[in-house]
Amino acid sequence: MELKTTENQRMIADMVRDFGAKHIKPKMREWDESQEFPVEVFKKLGELGLMGVLVPTEYGGSGFGYTEYVTAIAELSRIDGSIGLSMAAHNSLCTGHILQFGNEEQKRKYLPKLASAEWIGAWGLTEPNTGSDAGNMRTVAVQDGDYWVINGAKNFITHGKSGNVAVVIVRTGEVGDSRGMTAFVIEKGTPGFSAGRKEDKLGMRASETTELIFQDCRVHKDQILGTIGEGFIQAMKVLDGGRISIAALSLGIAQGAFDAALAYSQERNQFNKPISSFQGIAFKLADMATEIEAASLLTYQAADMKNRGLNVNKESAMAKLFASEVSVRVANEAVQIFGGYGFTKDYPAEKYYRDAKLCTIGEGTSEIQKLVISRAVLK
Numbered sequence: 001m002e003l004k005t006t007e008n009q010r011m012i013a014d015m016v017r018d019f020g021a022k023h024i025k026p027k028m029r030e031w032d033e034s035q036e037f038p039v040e041v042f043k044k045l046g047e048l049g050l051m052g053v054l055v056p057t058e059y060g061g062s063g064f065g066y067t068e069y070v071t072a073i074a075e076l077s078r079i080d081g082s083i084g085l086s087m088a089a090h091n092s093l094c095t096g097h098i099l100q101f102g103n104e105e106q107k108r109k110y111l112p113k114l115a116s117a118e119w120i121g122a123w124g125l126t127e128p129n130t131g132s133d134a135g136n137m138r139t140v141a142v143q144d145g146d147y148w149v150i151n152g153a154k155n156f157i158t159h160g161k162s163g164n165v166a167v168v169i170v171r172t173g174e175v176g177d178s179r180g181m182t183a184f185v186i187e188k189g190t191p192g193f194s195a196g197r198k199e200d201k202l203g204m205r206a207s208e209t210t211e212l213i214f215q216d217c218r219v220h221k222d223q224i225l226g227t228i229g230e231g232f233i234q235a236m237k238v239l240d241g242g243r244i245s246i247a248a249l250s251l252g253i254a255q256g257a258f259d260a261a262l263a264y265s266q267e268r269n270q271f272n273k274p275i276s277s278f279q280g281i282a283f284k285l286a287d288m289a290t291e292i293e294a295a296s297l298l299t300y301q302a303a304d305m306k307n308r309g310l311n312v313n314k315e316s317a318m319a320k321l322f323a324s325e326v327s328v329r330v331a332n333e334a335v336q337i338f339g340g341y342g343f344t345k346d347y348p349a350e351k352y353y354r355d356a357k358l359c360t361i362g363e364g365t366s367e368i369q370k371l372v373i374s375r376a377v378l379k
């Protein structure tokens with residue numbers, strides 16, 4: 001694995017930092033308070049090529065690999081995790097699913113719009129009663145000639161309301177059959193397809209999370225991605241890549257929390273000394289820096305393997321598990337280093353702390369990552 005930062009990674013990191021300083025930092029507190037999903041920021045990220053990072057240039061994307069993708073998400077999340085989460089969901093899930101499993105016509109139709117952020121993408125697997133156990137889903141599609149009629153609901157869907165197009169995985173066969181589910185790509189405005197309740201969340205508040213509702217929603221068979229019955233298997237492959245992006249998101253949040261805590265520890269005086277001069281604080285910083293480095297190595301290892309076309313099922317789960325838990329631990333210690341000020345909204349530590357927690361839940365909880373890893377090691 002190449003450990004040296006490439007010119008492209010440096011260019012992307014500089015670009016994202018510059019973009020964040022101008023377009024995210026001045027408004028992110030306001031978006032967090034009001035739970036506003038800032039669509040205009042995503043349009044601008046599209047202009048920078050960050051909404052189709054992995055999409056080949058022939059479909060209007062940037063044509064980068066996973067290494068550059070990890071750098072982009074981590075740098076963005078170092079500033080604001082909500083924007084990083086939305087970027088990850090758009091790129092890895094909706095766009096990634098169409099890129100991996102769409103036919104040529106579907107790719108030509110959707111990828112340029114998604115890569116430019118003319119359209120925002122959503123991806124629906126989770127349902128109210130089936131999260132970790134997604135294969136047990138109850139949203140069903142029944143064939144009617146050339147159409148499929150969908151009924152049911154998905155929940156916790158990123159961009160469920162603002163998304164212009166969604167990839168949804170629904171049941172087309174028997175419950176309990178992993179080949180009994182199919183992926184459809186469905187455009188906003190299709191009769192019978194609507195967004196439901198928007199969640200009021202602990203963190204990641206500028207990333208929109210809503211229900212998707214299907215009431216006799218008729219979708220033409222041309223909207224099927226891949227073949228009938230392949231949907232759940234496709235979704236698991238999409239998540240193998242997606243988990244690398246959640247590891248990157250975790251890494252960025254951890255780095256942002258660390259940066260803030262490091263700077264504060266050198267400015268804040270108690271007992272007539274900067275608090276960083278106390279070993280109790282300096283050792284915290286040492287542990288935080290070491291854990292971030294280890295999470296970074298696991299994440300870039302998974303990205304490198306993915307670039308080389310290797311199976312990353314275990315490695316992406318390991319990166320996601322470790323980086324997300326590190327993110328929570330680092331953000332927790334950052335609040336501690338800020339003391340009482342860490343508990344207030346005047347300083348950034350509390351937001352990192354709230355945002356980090358999602359990383360141990362989204363795209364499979366830590367417990368589910370351990371299930372994936374243990375299955376691989378026990379094979």
Ligand SMILES: Cc1cc2nc3c(=O)[nH]c(=O)nc-3n(C[C@H](O)[C@H](O)[C@H](O)COP(=O)(O)OP(=O)(O)OC[C@H]3O[C@@H](n4cnc5c(N)ncnc54)[C@H](O)[C@@H]3O)c2cc1C
Nearest residue numbers: 123124125126131132156157158209361362363364365367
């Ligand atoms: C902000 C946000 C954005 C999201 N975006 C999307 C999206 O865009 N698309 C989408 O499809 N989904 C999305 N999700 C859903 C997310 O993937 C699920 O919340 C997650 O998979 C967990 O499912 P659940 O919430 O139903 O929890 P549950 O599955 O009910 O789990 C509850 C607890 O039980 C544990 N548990 C469950 N099964 C086991 C087991 N076998 N062994 C040990 N422990 C177990 C879990 O680890 C967890 O601790 C999002 C969620 C959030 C919060």
